[in-house]
Amino acid sequence: MDAIVDKYHTDQERxxxxxxxxxxxxxxxxxxMFSVMxxxxxxxxxxxxxxxxxAASTAGGLATAFGFFTGETVGFANNIVAQYYGAKRKNMLAAPVWAGLFLASIFAVLLVITLPLTQKIFEFSFFGHxxxxIKAEQVYFRYIILMxxxxxxxxxxxxxxxxxxQTYKMMIVMVAGNLSNILFDWLLIFGVGPFPEMGIAGAGLASLISAVVSLLIAIWFFVDAKRVQEDMLRPRFQPEIIKRLFLLGLPAGLQVGLEMLGFTVMQMFLGKISTAALAASAVSFGLQNIVYSPTTSVANAGAILxxxxRGALRMHNFRLILRKVMIIGSVYSLLMLFIMWRFPEQLITIFDSGDSADPELLAETKHIARYFLLITGLWLVPDVFFNTYMQTLKALGDSRFISITMIIMVFALITLPAVFLSGIDAAWPKYVIYGMTIIYVIILWIIFGLRYRSGKWKDNHVID
Structure with missing residues (x-):
């Protein structure tokens, strides 16, 4: 079976x-599944x-900022593979994978050896935690960085x-890991049966175990791929491919990592306002992840196509692919907007076991989270267009423009308002801080839409 056989014979099929x-x-x-996890x-x-x-929200967010920065840099290899695949250059499909493994080794060492330094971020006095x-944040942060x-x-x-x-293989890997995470969450957080009651440390350890499970399955698929890709297991550290992956992947990683960092800083300053505001943002972001994950996935799928x-030089097909991605995403997002606006209390209640150690904190958290959810609903539809254009530009090698733009926007619209407004002693600042996400998404939709239409990405070359 040849991995390069084109099953689609017409543009309509493609x-x-x-x-x-x-x-x-x-x-x-x-x-x-990842969002459910x-x-x-x-x-x-x-x-x-x-x-x-x-604690899990802020520590997980900061760890994810580092993890997404390194992970998106390495993960840009799939864009290089996609273009080689479209160009029917089978002899080059394994090279980006080995380049990714080389960068993964370097980044993994850096994440681990810098842990003693990075975990001290939570001790900074201006966050006021x-x-x-702080202790709970640091414990969870260590496990998630290792994950x-x-x-x-x-x-x-x-x-x-x-x-x-062949995204179904990625699905199998991730679903197996996520299911193991859910199982070990239950066993290790609460101490079920012979397992120790570890609290937030148990949640972190469960995440690490799930990553190991996922990696083992990914290795199995990789070895099995030798049946159709003969040179898959032959290490190919080509300096030119490694350089291209680093130069194109690093801006993509910076963009995702710094965006996540900006939102985490926003949450940490919400924590300066009150623990309830921070917990409410954790509720809202937790629900938000599962609500908009499908639209992000469809945008990523469109970017792969x-x-x-692009590798096959059929750029005239871009418009139809983009239109269909946006139609699917918009229909879904409108449905989710209706659910979030119609049933906010019911969604928030799933975080309440009914026997909280601090009923007053829980009641205030649920009150704030209701309004945060309403705000989230407002940016769901524009986020579809923003995400679709962004993933498309990234796949076409325009990651430097994306990175610069988003770093500026995160700083100006997410981080700075949080820093200045968190010091105001009033009820409204937390809602304005969170509400800036609406302006952020709309502006990026406009910028990336105009960038795509300008055609400046045509000068980018992901493959030689």
Whole structure:
């Protein structure tokens, strides 16, 4: 079986809903499972102690900023694979994977050896977090950083399958890991049976175990791929491919990592206002992840197809692929907007076990979270267009422009308002801080839409 056989003989077939959904559905399932895992993690931790819910949000967010920076840099390999696949250059499909493994090794070491320094961020006095909250944040942060160090190798191995459109293998890897995370969350947070009761440390350890499970399955798929890609297991550290992956992947990693960092800083300053505001943002972001994960996955699937079409020099197919991605995303987002606006109390209640150690804190958290959810609903639809254009530009090698733009926007619209408004002693600043996300998404939708229409990405070369 030849991995380069073109199953689609006409442009209509190549831009069809069926082709898009074949790539997208496994990614949607994987994304939903990851979001469910995060949600269950927050629910278990929140039911154990509301303060731990706040700690998991900030510590998990900061660790994810580092993890996404390194992971997206390594993961850019799937865009290179996609273009080689579209160009029918089978002899080059393994090279980006090995380049990814090389960078994964370097980044994993850096994440681990800098842990003693990075975990001290939570001690910074201007965040104003209580000592008990800081200790909980640091414990969870350590485990999640180790999880992301392991996941780097998984990202590199899966880049081959994502690039050639076999996203169902990525789905299997991630679903197995996420299910193991949910199981060990329950066992280790609460101490079920012979397992120790570890609280927030148990949540972190469960995440690390799930990363190891996912990596083992990814290795198995990688070894099995030798049947169709003869040179897959032959190490190919080509300096030119490594350099290209680093130069194109680093801006993509910076963009995702710094965006996540900006939102985490925003949450940490919400924690300066009150623990309830921080916990409410954890509730809202936890629900938000599961709500908009499918639209992100469909946008990523569209970007894979566009990468393949770019490699085949069929740029005229971009418009139809983009239109179908946006139609699917918009219909779904409007449905989710209705649910979030119609049933906010019911959604928030899933974080409440009914026996909280601090009923007053829980009541205030639920009150604030209701309004945060209403705000989230407002940016769901514009986020579809922003995400679709962003993922497309990234697949076409325009990651430097994306990175610069988003770093500026995160700083100006997310971080700075949080820094200045958190010092105001009033009820409204937390809602304005969170509400800036609406302006952020709309402005980026406009900027990236105009960038795509300008055609400046045509000068970028992801492959030689």
């Amino acid at each position: 831009t069809s809903y069926s082709r898009l959904l074949k790539v997208a559905i496994p990614m949607v399932i994987q994304g939903l 995060l949600l269950v993690d927050r629910i278990f931790v929140g039911n154990y102690d509301v303060m731990y819910l706040a 209580e000592e008990a909250l 992301y160090a392991v996941m780097l190798f998984q990202r590199a191995l899966l880049s081959y399958f994502i690039g050639i459109g 566009i990468g393949q079409e």
